[in-house]
Amino acid sequence: MTPPRSRRGRPQHGRRGRRGPTRQPQGTSLVGQRFVVEVEDVAHGGHCVARHDGRVVFVRHTLPGEQVVVEVTSGTDRTSFLRADAVEVLRAAPQRREAPCPVAGPGGCGGCDWQHTDAAFGRELKARVVREQLRRLAGLDLPVTVEQVPGDEEGLRWRTRLELAVDDAGRAGLHPHRSHEVIPVEDCLIATPAVVGSGAVGSEGNHGVRALDVAATSTGDVVVTPRPSRDPAPVVHEQVALRGHTLDFVLDATGFWQVHPGAARTLVTAVLDGLRPRQGELVTDLYAGVGLFAAELARRVGPTGQVVAVEGDRRAAEHAGDNLAGVPWAEAVHADVTRWVTEEPEPLAQSDLVVLDPPRTGAGKDVLTALLAGRPRAVAYVACDPAALARDLATAKTLGYQVDSLQAYDLFPMTHHVECVAVLTPTEGPPELEPLDPS
Template sequence: MNEELLELEIGAPAHGGHCVARHDGRVVFVRHAVPGERVRARVLDRRSRFWRAEAVEVLRPSPDRVPSVWPEAGPGGVGGGELAHVALPAQRRWKQEVLADTLRRIGGPAVAEDVAALVGAAAPPVEQLPGDEVTGGLGTRTRIELTVDEDGAAGMYRPRSHDVVAVRSIPLAVPAIVDLGLLGPGSRWRRAWHPWARVEAVAPITGEPLVLVDGEPARRPGRRPRGGDVPPRRSVREVVPSAVGELAYRVSGSGFWQVHREAPATLVAAVLDGGRPQPGERVLELYAGAGLLTLPLARSVGETGAVTSVEGAATAVRDARRNLHAHPWAELRTGHVDAAAVTGAGARPDLVVLDPPRTGAGAGVMAAVAGLGPRAVVHVACDPAALARDLRAAREHGYRVTGLRALDLFPHTHHLEAVAVLERG
């Protein structure tokens, strides 16, 4: 079937890594373009309300376009680097514009007014993480996921598909992962996996990288275990500096951890600065994971205070118990986070901290949180649209935005992290 090519004038960025264009009155979401460009784009998907396309030829480039730092994530390639052709400062402006649009369009007038009064703009600037000014945002990811194709080569999926494309490089990965030699036809790791296997590589702050194949640890080919046939590790050690001292964690290799090398310390600082937990206070933490935020919160309130955390993944809670074993005033609960879990968490908290998945907490959870009447709520969000919905729900129950930071935890992608502070007012 012949592919359809369109000449398009590229408009504003949209949530999801696309730019908006129009063709005969129809909205077309275009990947691999930059606002202000004219491109020739290949149509990928036709729906009744919009089409999707990808730019395959640039007829009039934007001054913000640069040679892609990861060509394999370009047109026809893999996902995970959809802004690799955009200069880093322009990427952050792109994300700021998307955040502003979602806060205004989805959050509603009250949320938009709160943010404008707070930062003097529709959204705060997106902050670059330490070190990215030197590396250009490359070599930041301490965790990657791969899928083995039918020929035994490690690759990644094309966007919005189940097609695996073998890759020869992932320049976003930290050097310790690159040095493993997982990629390419000559990889010695091929003997450790099989077609369609899921491969995870983890490079902790301290210690050697860990490779998991279908969730099971795999030894580096050609390397003999030291001290006899010792079972390979299933967890890694992470160390995070903070205002309450060095924080040490053990995290399951397949468990969730922030992927940017500077993200854990940055988020801990943002939450402590925004929530200002004090000795003796009570804290409720939702979607607590392996305890990244639970540990500094417990140290902040001290043994005269209390922290209650709720997390749905049993593996993460087991990690958190290990990480919080010296803080018995932290109660770690396993269970789905919903309105009932919030209202049943015990005494009224002074502070609520939540770090929900990409779908957000939802109106029911936000209403239940507001019903507890905490002095402050700190919301950590990895999706601007979900954040906007949650802020709108909190605003409807008497809480306004009194702090908002946007963090570029995912350079060369459309993703960003936001930390919002809510107080009754």
């Protein structure tokens, strides 16, 4: 199972959205056929590349340099590529290990891509993917190191939010890769003890329920929300401890929040270190969610500055308003970002700094063109998909902006997902700034 997407495109382990009609592939199905391949390098999406009879085969459950027997899971004799699982390892890579999760292999839960190696090598695989996407799609040759984030042990027991699918018998479980089937499970090794102890994991009798959302917050609350439900989503509280102070947030239990316990602090710190906000500056925060970045940016620019946080989800924008209520120079706006940047050019034209945290598809040419036309001195782009980031960085280059710094973080250990923070500055170079106040 590919981890499904939340409102903002982030992976929400355990449930897939409904698919629309799909065109049936032409030709004779090769599903179930087995053959031996030599595995090449890692590819974007949690698999590695191999070749058979002149066609590319995207193989899961393998590592670069291995020789494996694969079983085709998708494709015909006329498709340009095949998908397959490695069902037998003939020559193992030195980084291979026995997966700690009993349902992580072929035909099992699809939420994790790299249980068959340790978290450190998983980070190296992700770094290779980011470097290749930047090179291929943006023409950028940049060094990339995916950093470990404090808050998990060996890539396990870090996930604070989990979406469980429910089968027709009312049993809660997880999906296989690219499947709507449900595998009942008693545990999820990447979920925190609080999530596993919520009573939802392994539960039965969930009749009339399609899914269960579990949220274990930093303030100690554990909330299980059935879907669908006629009741409003419960409101929960989250805290982010920064340098010498703590930020408090309210949001829906089913709304978007970073699922790794160290993620929010890591990303806010990376954005602040990249932008270096100053008193009196004007900041636009696009795809602002419940105000994670806007809250601290407002504290940094002070009452002589201004922060405008734009969010397309109504409930998230309402909560952003609540979270910024004590800061009169910060405003939360509920609006479609693409429409807002084209219809409200004045705030962007005046902005010194911009934060972009778009969905998995990226910001896109229209948004980048509008925001960079105002020539902000710096843009922090928070990206959950390296391919979308690379495409947008290529656009930014044509609009006169360069990558000043790029950091990558392992916010989703054992999966192929990686979070990047790119700081963009005008090609002619950023202005000289005074040293930052470490407070």
